[in-house]
Each structure stands twice: as C-alpha cells, then as structure tokens.
Amino acid sequence: MNWLRRGTSEPLWKEEFSVRTADERYVTRRQLTKFLVLTSLGMFVGNIWILIRSLFYKTPVYPQQPVAELGEIPIGGVKLFSYPTKDDHCIMIRTAEDEYVSYSQKCTHLSCAVYYSQAENRLECPCHQGFFSIKDGTVLQGPPSRPLPRIVLETRGEQLVAIEVKG
Amino acid sequence: MFGYEFYVDPSRCIGCRSCLQACEECDTHRGKSMINFDFIEREESIRSAAYVCWHCDEPTCAQVCPADAIKKGEDGIVHSSLKPRCIACNNCVLACPFGIPKMMIPEQQMMKCDMCYDRTSIGKRPMCATVCPSQALSYVRPEEIASRREKPTNIFYFGSQKITTKVYMMAPAEREAIALDVVDYMWEENHELVAARD
Secondary structure, X not given: OHHHOOOOOXXXXXHHOOOXXXXXXXXXXXXXXXXXXXXXXXXXXXXXXXXXXXXXXXXXXXXOEEEEEOOOOOOOOEEEEEOOOOOOEEEEEEEEOOEEEEEEOEOOOXXXXXXXXXXXXXXXXXXXXXXXXXXXXXXXXXXXXXXXXXXXXXXEOOEEEEEEEEO | OOOOEEEEOHHHOOOOOHXXXXXXXXXXXXXXXXXXXXXXXXXXXXXXXXXXXXXXXXXXXHHHOOOOOOOEOOOXXXXXXXXXXXXXXXXXXXHOOOOOOEEEOOOOEEEOOOOOHHHHOOOOOOHHHHHOOOOOEEEEOHHHHOOOOOEEEEEEEEOOEEEEEEEEEEEOOOOOOEEEOHHHHHOOOOOOEEOOOO
C-alpha cells in the first residue's frame, strides 16, 4: 500500500494513528455505527419513496400508430420504425406468411441497437454478443438480464398497427 | 485562538499554592490538581516552581503511548488520556521530559494539564493563571509580556532532544533556548543550565 501514501519516511502506524486529532484517519466504533444507522435510515426512506411512487403509478396510454402495410416486407425481412415516440426505435420482422413480430431495438444491457440475424433466426446485439429469441424476445445468451420490450401489433385491414409496448 | 499565550516564570513563584487549589476547582478533575509544583534545592533555599503542561509541538507522551490515548488537538492542546483507551501503563509519565503526566491510580488513567480546556477554548483564562498573585503563571497577550525584563522562549533542549512548545518559559533575555544537561542532573551535582546550542 506504499504507493497510496504521501512521501514520508515515517512508519505507517504513525500516520494511521496520528498524535494530532486533525490528521487522524482512525474510524471509531461509534463513527461506524453512526454511519451504518444513517445509511440504513437512508435506505428505509428510499424504499418508502419507491413504495409511494409505485402506489401512484399510472399505466401509460400508448398511441395507435400504423407502422407498415401487409406484404410490405418479404418473409425474413425487416422494417425499422419508431414507436411510441420518435426516439424509441423498434424493429419488425416478418417471420412467416402472416406472422409479424416487433421489439424495441434497444438492447436491455447497454442500449446498443439490436439487429436481426437471418442465418441464426435471432436478434443479436453486436456490442457484447447478447442474443434474443425471435419468438418472445427472451435472452438466449450474453449480458442482458431482461427480455426485449415487445411491441404489440394488430392487423387492421391491410395495415399493421402498433398498439402497445409490453415489458 | 483568542490571542492569549501561557507564560511560566518560576522566578516569580512565591510558593503560595493558589494554583493548586484553583486547579482542583475545575469540574473535569475536581479535587485533583494538575499543576506540577516543585521545591528547588529545599535544603538551602525557599525557591519553588509551579508549572503547567508545556503542550509540546511533538508531544513525547503521545508518541510513546501504545494505546493511542493521548491526542493533540487542532488548537495545540495536548489532552488528558482518553478514558476508554488508556491502559495506565505509565509510558507517558516516564517519557515526558518535563514530568507532567500524572497517573491516577484509582481511575487507572493518566491525567494531565489540558490548560483548562473548558475555559480556554471559549476565551476564558485558565484557573491557575487567574489566581496566581505574582503572575508566575500568566495567560496574557504577547505584547503584555514583552514589557517584562525576561524574554519568553519555547525551545528546550534535553540532552539531544529538541522540544518546541505552545507554553512559553520566561528565560534570561540573552538566552534563545533553555537547555538542560540531563546526564549532569543524574549525578545530582552542579545543576546548571547549559548554554543553548546553535
């Protein structure tokens, strides 16, 4: 630990148990207890705050937004769009003749943009090799711990309409 | 802190022991005097000397304390040992070159002069200095002490150990420091002040 110290020829114990109260770095039992009590009080207040917030939590209202035409993209094709706001980028994949899935494009690890790998039939994040299932967006491999938020799509006539974000 | 300094002048001491009584009045150590009081060559003279802790800049008592019980505060006061830490080992009592620390056997704790910390920390004068009739112990501003014939010094030599202190000793005007030949004292002969080196 010598590299941490100021340049001095004094032995370490003299510095740690200094004669001068001003230079003392020794933490007394009482100081530590005070610190522990105050920290746990802070944790308690924080938890109460989270509880109160969750009691007043309102589920957001999502807009209904047409995002694509039926048959606009081929099977295995991809379309990028933004939903529910302009800054929330999403990815839509046509997995079968009349099967479309859509997820948020933001990786749940560190927010890199995920892309669709046709060869592996999965969503891949290039940053840290996080892979997501195409079926329900769950994590297959890598550092992300939560699944990708899913965009619920609805077919209305010839149009695909995004109606909700789940997860 | 308040512009006052403590000056000790044993040549003015008349041996009245008022300071000992006044010190005992202090609430933090009621009934126990922290003043060090000595008769000098009692066979031949009536000289006496009362003095307080010198509050060294590098306090030897604190340096030798194995329990880290003696602390020097930010205002330069060396305090009595901390009660929860003091192990009553007597190291400080033996090490202090001035012989200041006092071992309180019933309490199993070293206590010493803390310059009436409850008073001086709020700008009042220490008990001993308020009662000393001859101002052998005086707690005054430096400009007040400058009018005396003696000159204050706070440099002491004990053999090869140089000590600088917070409390001043009044010394003959021509002396820069007070030096004591410790070995000479051990032979109990010729107790002379030796001239300060450098």
